[in-house]
Amino acid sequence: MVAPVKKNDRKIVLVEDLTHDGNGVAKIDGYPLFIQGALPQETVEVHVLKTLKNYGFAKIVDIKEQSPDRVKAPCIYFGKCGGCQLQHLSYEGQLKWKENMVRNVMKRIGKIDAQVLPVKGMQDPWNYRNKSQIPFTQTETGPIAGFYKSKTHEIVDMERCIIQVEEADKMMANLKKELMDIGLQPYNEESHRGMLRHVVVRKGRATGEVMVVLVTNKHKFPQKEAAIALIRKLVPNVTSIVQNVNIEKTNVILGNETITLWGKDFIEDTIGNVRFEISARSFYQVNPVQTEVLYKQALDYAQLSGDETVIDAYCGIGTISLFLAEKAKQVLGVEIVEQAIEDAKRNAELNGFTNTYFEAGPAEEVIPRWYAEGKKADVLVVDPPRKGCDEALLNTIIEQKPKRVVYVSCNPATLARDLRVLEDGGYKTKEIQPVDMFPQTTHVECVVLMSRVL
Secondary structure, three states: OOOOOOOOOEEEEEEEEEOOOOOEEEEEOOEEEEEEOOOOOOEEEEEEEEEOOOOEEEEEEEEEEOOOOEOOOOOOOEOOEOOOOOOOEOHHHHHHHHHHHHHHHHHHHHOOOOEEOOOEOOOOOOOOEOEEEEEEEEEOOEEEEEEEEOOOOOEEEOOOOOOEOHHHHHHHHHHHHHOHHHOOOEOEOOOOEOOEEEEEEEEOOOOOOEEEEEEEOOOOOOOHHHHHHHHHHHOOOEEEEEEEEOOOOOOOOOOOEEEEEEEOOOEEEEEOOEEEEEOOOOOOOOOHHHHHHHHHHHHHHHOOOOOOEEEEEOOOOOHHHHHHHOOOOEEEEEEOOHHHHHHHHHHHHHOOOOOEEEEEOOHHHHHHHHHHOOOOOOEEEEOOOOOOOOHHHHHHHHHHOOOEEEEEEOOHHHHHHHHHHHHHOOEEEEEEEEEOOOOOOOOOEEEEEEEEOO
8 A cells, every 4th residue: 555645745624533543533535644732623734754654743833613512631740751641631521432442342343232421520530549659760860750651661860740640749849859969870771780770559449558669779778778868858747658679670660579668557548348458569540530431341241149159350459359248249360470379368358357368370171170169150250451351261161151141341452352252152242331431531431341142
């Protein structure tokens, strides 16, 4: 295919949709152009930046006809920082686009013709992130901290982020200004030198407890006492200060060793009636307001009367499991990460649940053994990572035939693929409920109810 445009061409185009990373899409004779900052329904004049065989990239020169949903992005870093993609789209517009996106992905990838309900959004879609992972580095002009530019490891030096909590803003804006005074050198990714790699801030929404994690490039921490004093000055309500050691040349943020420097080993938070202890390395949803919405939806779809056995695959630290345990006869949770299973057991004990059982291992191996032992599920819940369910687990579900499957997903594309497999194996997709866990971004979570029909 010969591209109908070439580099440096100027064209007037109609924007049809958004990509998964928030760029506008326009087509010239069927040839897609991806345009940063453009919105659906807009007519824009563009300057073509690059053309490849099957698609090209362009930038806006002028907006001829503006989308009724376009707004002025409130963040001064929008367009530089890669954290948000949709601040220039009204919140109503974001929810509408996410609903249509889920519906289109279901039809295109999974050939799924189920009802997609309107997205459950937030009343206040700002300052919702209860966990921030802030990279630090050293430049010629001094230490900087912020978030990465889109698809790079280049840090945008920032003072605040309007989707994270106030305590994270305080660390991002102020810690870098005093690092040199205490002799704490920021990390350089290229040379693998320097001490401070990231600062992770976690906050319990319900409790107000705050944890600050210093991710260091060395075990030895001679500036420990000075760092503790500085953090307590910057964040007076901090309840836990932790060192996490990561000496590897890697993009992975946290290492395997964690040392409590001051205060508690964990913070607590509450979702609904359930309390959770959250350590530095615990997986815990970053939007606690919408997490409650998400889990209540999963509980609603599980349709529990009190007599059911539920299996929770990919159970993590037991967040969904414990929600289900309030209504189920028994909940069995399986997770491949052993530390997460230990956290799940502790959280069950913390809440006084005696009808839960957690085991570490691959779900596709553990669940068939449970069935062989007579532990059969009336309802099976899955909440996999972005890559979706393991193929062997999908086959296990089809073979074991639970009455209902509740699928919680953070990736509509892999969700659609997996639903197709389950439908071909004897299930019917009854309803899909998107939940906006990440306002101002292109991400959306979905909860799906499937019932056995064969």
